[in-house]
Amino acid sequence: MQGTNTTLDSDVNLNGFTDCFIVNAGISDTTKDAGIVLLGAIGDFVWHDVNGNGQQDIFSSILPAQQGNLINMVEPGIPGVQVNLFRATELCGDCIYRCKRKISFEYVRPGNLYVQFKTPSGFERTYMNRGNDGTDSDMDGANGPGTTSLIF
Numbered sequence: 001m002q003g004t005n006t007t008l009d010s011d012v013n014l015n016g017f018t019d020c021f022i023v024n025a026g027i028s029d030t031t032k033d034a035g036i037v038l039l040g041a042i043g044d045f046v047w048h049d050v051n052g053n054g055q056q057d058i059f060s061s062i063l064p065a066q067q068g069n070l071i072n073m074v075e076p077g078i079p080g081v082q083v084n085l086f087r088a089t090e091l092c093g094d095c096i097y098r099c100k101r102k103i104s105f106e107y108v109r110p111g112n113l114y115v116q117f118k119t120p121s122g123f124e125r126t127y128m129n130r131g132n133d134g135t136d137s138d139m140d141g142a143n144g145p146g147t148t149s150l151i152f
Contacts, residue, residue, distance in 0.1 A: 010035030042151060043104035046081045046097045046117060049137070054127030056135040082118040086143070087111055113151045114143045 011018045012034040023029050047056050077097065085093040085105045092113065093105045117139055119125060128140045142149040 006031040037110060039107045039109060041104060041106045042085060042108055042113065042115065043102050045102060046078050046083065048078050049126040052126060054130030054137050078120060081120055084116040085113060086116060087113050115148045117146045119146055
């Protein structure tokens with residue numbers, strides 16, 4: 001429900017309802033409409049960067065019996081890491097990372113968002129943006145310690 005042009009703006013609230021209105025017989029009201037947005041998802045992994053190169057790597061010391069199981073070949077996850085999703089200063093979502101599972105914030109409204117990772121005791125942040133964006137660390141501290149840059 002934004003804007004001042006009633007023929008172009010959305011008239012529904014966040015629950016999908018308009019205010020009540022009356023349409024009299026013989027009258028047309030073409031000002032009631034609804035705008036919708038495509039929701040997104042944000043996620044990936046928290047991993048133990050064993051060799052400290054800023055990349056999710058394949059272990060070189062995997063046992064032959066484990067080589068068919070890719071999840072055991074990638075650097076291990078770190079269970080118990082608190083991960084938060086923010087829009088400005090508003091907390092939009094949070095989760096505790098479970099080892100070998102993806103972090104996933106689903107049904108996220110578009111906008112300026114960032115992720116915060118609370119580094120557990122005994123660990124420090126690895127290098128950021130050291131290669132392939134799909135396998136490197138994106139934690140650059142742009143929005144405070146342990147945060148990513150804005151995600152649009």
